[in-house]
Amino acid sequence: MLKEINCRGLACPQPVINTKRALEDLEQGSLVVLVDNPVARENVTRFAENAGCGVQVEEKNGEFYITVTKGEGALPQTVPAARDETGPMVYLIASNTFGSGAEDLGETLMVSFFNSLLEKPAPRMLMLVNSGVRLVIQQSRVLEQINKLRERGTEVVACGTCLDYYKLKEQLAVGRVTNMLEILDHLTGDGKVITLS
Numbered sequence: 477m478l479k480e481i482n483c484r485g486l487a488c489p490q491p492v493i494n495t496k497r498a499l500e501d502l503e504q505g506s507l508v509v510l511v512d513n514p515v516a517r518e519n520v521t522r523f524a525e526n527a528g529c530g531v532q533v534e535e536k537n538g539e540f541y542i543t544v545t546k547g548e549g550a551l552p553q554t555v556p557a558a559r560d561e562t563g564p565m566v567y568l569i570a571s572n573t574f575g576s577g578a579e580d581l582g583e584t585l586m587v588s589f590f591n592s593l594l595e596k597p598a599p600r601m602l603m604l605v606n607s608g609v610r611l612v613i614q615q616s617r618v619l620e621q622i623n624k625l626r627e628r629g630t631e632v633v634a635c636g637t638c639l640d641y642y643k644l645k646e647q648l649a650v651g652r653v654t655n656m657l658e659i660l661d662h663l664t665g666d667g668k669v670i671t672l673s
Contacts, residue, residue: 479507483516484539488637489655491516492523495544496657499527504547512539515636515645519655520544565667566601568659572610574672583617589672590621598628600667602651603659605635608672613647622650635659 481498483491495509509520517533517540524531530545573582574589593599602622604612611618612634626632632651639645639653663669 478543481507481509483520484510484512486511486516488515488519489657492519492655492657495520495523496527499524499529499544499546502546506543506545509542509544510539511542514540515640515653515655516540517542518653519636519658523658565599566603566662566669567599568603568605568663568669568671569608569611570606570671570673572607572616586611587617587621590618590625594621594624598625598630600629601631601633601662603633603635603654603662604651605638605659607638607642609634609638609642609644609648612650613644614649615647616649619649626650633658 479498479502481494483494486494491509491511498507498509511517511520520542521531521533524542524544527546532543532545534541534543571582572586573579574585575582602625610616612622612632613619616622622632633654634648634651636645636653636655639648645653
């Protein structure tokens with residue numbers, strides 16, 4: 477019988493952390509991770525795939541059973557592309573305005589920032605947290621610029637907990653939902669991180 481990891485009702489990023497720990501204890505074989513929402517399903521699935529594991533997802537009565545296979549039957553490991561260390565790699569954007577002070581000025585400065593960013597080499601990633609997630613929803617004043625960056629290869633990720641807090645998850649218009657564990661991996665990685673708040 478497969479080992480089951482019950483992650484129902486757990487807040488992000490706990491389902492990913494529990495999956496990571498279970499995989500570390502598993503030399504080879506499969507386990508089943510149970511989650512009860514689509515964000516946890518996506519986060520666990522993405523984590524397992526990035527770890528080179530095989531993944532199958534089955535939905536039953538609104539819950540998701542994620543079978544993760546490590547070792548035999550897993551996906552081949554991929555070698556990440558070489559990074560360009562000469563320019564900014566990751567932007568962590570923690571606000572929908574640039575700087576503190578007048579909100580309308582901060583919004584105008586953020587538009588100016590993204591227009592200027594289009595004139596530079598595209599960053600590897602935009603990570604949006606807290607009110608920064610407002611920049612990737614349908615009504616965003618910089619949605620066009622962020623879409624252009626994505627077309628040039630920039631990965632765009634938005635904190636799922638933040639989208640939930642502001643009740644904006646259904647309005648996400650560009651990029652994908654991420655979790656704090658992935659954000660921390662990028663913050664502590666070997667690339668350069670620039671923070672805007």
